[in-house]
Amino acid sequence: MNYNDLFRLIQRKRSFLCIGLDTDIKLIPSHLLGAEDPVFEFNKQIVDATLAFTVAYKPNLAFYEARGEAGWRSLRKTLEYIRNKDKDVFLIADAKRGDIGNTSGLYAEAFFEHLKVDAVTLSPYMGLDTVAPFLKYKDHWVVLLALTSNQSASDFQLTKDESGLSLFEKVLKVSKTWASPDQLMFVVGATRADELKRVRALVPENFLLVPGVGAQGGSLQEVARYGMNSHCGLLINSSRGIIYASAGVDFAERAAEKAIELQAEMESLLKANHLI
Numbered sequence: 001m002n003y004n005d006l007f008r009l010i011q012r013k014r015s016f017l018c019i020g021l022d023t024d025i026k027l028i029p030s031h032l033l034g035a036e037d038p039v040f041e042f043n044k045q046i047v048d049a050t051l052a053f054t055v056a057y058k059p060n061l062a063f064y065e066a067r068g069e070a071g072w073r074s075l076r077k078t079l080e081y082i083r084n085k086d087k088d089v090f091l092i093a094d095a096k097r098g099d100i101g102n103t104s105g106l107y108a109e110a111f112f113e114h115l116k117v118d119a120v121t122l123s124p125y126m127g128l129d130t131v132a133p134f135l136k137y138k139d140h141w142v143v144l145l146a147l148t149s150n151q152s153a154s155d156f157q158l159t160k161d162e163s164g165l166s167l168f169e170k171v172l173k174v175s176k177t178w179a180s181p182d183q184l185m186f187v188v189g190a191t192r193a194d195e196l197k198r199v200r201a202l203v204p205e206n207f208l209l210v211p212g213v214g215a216q217g218g219s220l221q222e223v224a225r226y227g228m229n230s231h232c233g234l235l236i237n238s239s240r241g242i243i244y245a246s247a248g249v250d251f252a253e254r255a256a257e258k259a260i261e262l263q264a265e266m267e268s269l270l271k272a273n274h275l276i
Helices: 003-013 038-053 068-085 101-114 128-135 151-155 167-175 190-202 220-227 251-272
Strands: 017-020 056-058 090-097 119-122 141-147 184-188 207-210 234-238
Touching: 003 251, 017 038, 017 090, 017 251, 038 068, 038 251, 056 234, 068 090, 090 101, 090 141, 101 119, 101 128, 119 128, 128 141, 141 167, 141 190, 167 190, 184 190, 190 207, 190 220, 207 220, 220 234, 220 251, 234 251
Parallel strands: 017 056, 017 234, 056 090, 090 119, 119 141, 141 184, 184 207, 207 234
Antiparallel strands: none
C-alpha cells in the first residue's frame, strides 16, 4: 500500500482511525477466558464490531510476546483474520525495533514476509543502518519514533543542540532524506499537539501516526488543526479508550460505539478540510 492508496482508504471509510490491539489477557472480559484462544476471540469480536469505522489496526507486540508461543499464535491468527475480512486495511506491527545489519534485516523479514504487516514501528536512535533493511520492501512502511508523549520523553527528545534544534527535529530533518513519504511515517504523540506545527514544518507531506487520543487525554481537534495536510496525513490511534470501553459481555458493542464517535468526528474534520 502506498501513500495514495492510504489516502483513498481514508476517503472511502471517511475515517483516519487506527485501533490499537493492546490486548492484555488480564483485562479482557472474564466470560472469554474459557475460549480456546481468549486473546484471539477478544480481538476477533473487536474487529467485527469496529472494522467499518477504522482504516488501520496496530497490535502492540509486547502484549503477545509476553505470552510466548500462545501469544504469537494469537497475533498471527488476528492478523490473518483482519486481512481476510478486509484486504485493504492497514496493519501496523507496533514493535519499536531498533537494531542494525543482519539483525535488522531479519526483523524486516519477520514482519513483512511472515506476519505480512504493512508497517512496523522503529526506533531511529542507531541511524540509517536500522531502517535501510526495512525500506528494501517496497509498498511497506517504516514508522519512526519522533516525538512521543511519555513522561520522560524530554530526557532526550526535547534536548537542544547549540543551534537550538531539538533532537526530535533533527530526527525528522535527517530521516526524511532516507525515503519518500510513500514509505516513511512518524510517531508524534497527541498530547504534544502544540508541537505539531514544528513537526509539520519539517515533514509537511509525511503521514503521522498519532497515539494518545482518548484515554491519554489528547485532543483530536487540536491534532487535526496542526497536523492535517492535503492528503489528511494522519492516523489517529486509540487503544484502551476503544477496546476496553466495557469489561462486560457488551464489550464489542461499546467498542463499536466509541469507534463510531471518533469516526463521525473524523468525517467532520475531513469535510471541513475539503478532503472528502
